[in-house]
Amino acid sequence: MVTVADCERVQANWYRFRAESCGGEVATDGGLTWIDGPDGLNLMFPDEMSTEALRRGVERARDRRAPIVGVWLGLGVDTAPLREAGFERGWSPWWMAADLADVAGDADPRVELQADSDDYERYDPGYRRLFAVARRRPARAWYAAAYTPGDRRFAGRAWSFLDGDLAGVFDMDVWTPFRRQGYGTGLLRAVCAAAEQSGARHAVLNATPEGELLYRTCGFTRIGEGITWWHHR
Incomplete structure (x- = not known):
């Protein structure tokens, strides 16, 4: 458990x-x-x-x-x-957890795994350095991006990280104009499938109230709660 x-x-x-x-x-x-x-x-x-x-x-x-x-x-x-x-x-x-067998589903053709991206060059150029984690070998981290069909507008992203037989899902977001169109499900399944192929059996994540419904729909169950504190300089 x-x-x-x-x-x-x-x-x-x-x-x-x-x-x-x-x-x-x-x-x-x-x-x-x-x-x-x-x-x-x-x-x-x-x-x-x-x-x-x-x-x-x-x-x-x-x-x-x-x-x-x-x-x-x-x-x-x-x-x-x-x-x-x-x-x-x-x-x-x-905190939420799921058996990866419950998260599995058909791959979304609008979602692709990447080891680098220029999607952030205009508004968050520093984010690109994070892709160093996706290029480490043996692979322990995967990044997925979602794009609209045809014009390939950048619709959202997600990461997963392999830690033993657990896959952590992180920094998952679908931009506001593209929500409720299935991109979140596609992103979640893509990064979970990548981790599962490398040995993960369960996935864990931390959800906000806004995202909990999506995760529950995809097989995640809430198992507890934590707390954060912040010092803004």
């Missing part, structure tokens, strides 16, 4: 994998492990924290010009040090 602890482990390992692939750092200070990745500095699922160590993490982010500092937690962890260090409570990940 997949547990919340499994979800947390996959999430942390995905952040670590991205940092290692994209030139970020993983550093331990005061019992806290900070992962300096493409989207800022993140502290992943500590059991306990001190205000002093958190403040040093914020200073580290300032030195590295990281725009944001995130802390991912399980429920029940004392959050008083976060408030004292200037963090604010954020959104709550809804």
Whole structure:
């Protein structure tokens, strides 16, 4: 049975994998492990924290010009040090899991796996460096993009990451004009199928209320909840 602890482990390992692939750092200070990745500095699922160590993490982010500092937690962890260090409570990940046999379905011809893309050049050029994770071998991460038929407008994206026999699904989004047209299902199935071919048996993800319906329709079940805290510099 997949547990919340499994979800947390996959999430942390995905952040670590991205940092290692994209030139970020993983550093331990005061019992806290900070992962300096493409989207800022993140502290992943500590059991306990001190205000002093958190403040040093914020200073580290300032030195590295990281725009944001995130802390991912399980429920029940004392959050008083976060408030004292200037963090604010954020959104709550809804952990979900599925047997990949339940996610399987026909491939969507509008969706394709890629190891590089120029789709982001106009509005988010820094995102392209993330494709380093899709080019590592042996393959552990896969990226899928969705396009409209004919004019090939970029409609959405998703990632998956192999961690043992679990596939983590991350950064999945369908742009607003293209929602409710099946792109989300196609993207989810594409990245899950890629991970399954490399040995995954179950998939895990963190959902927002907006995305939960899609994931439930595709075979995912909600198994728990977490919490995030953020320090915006």
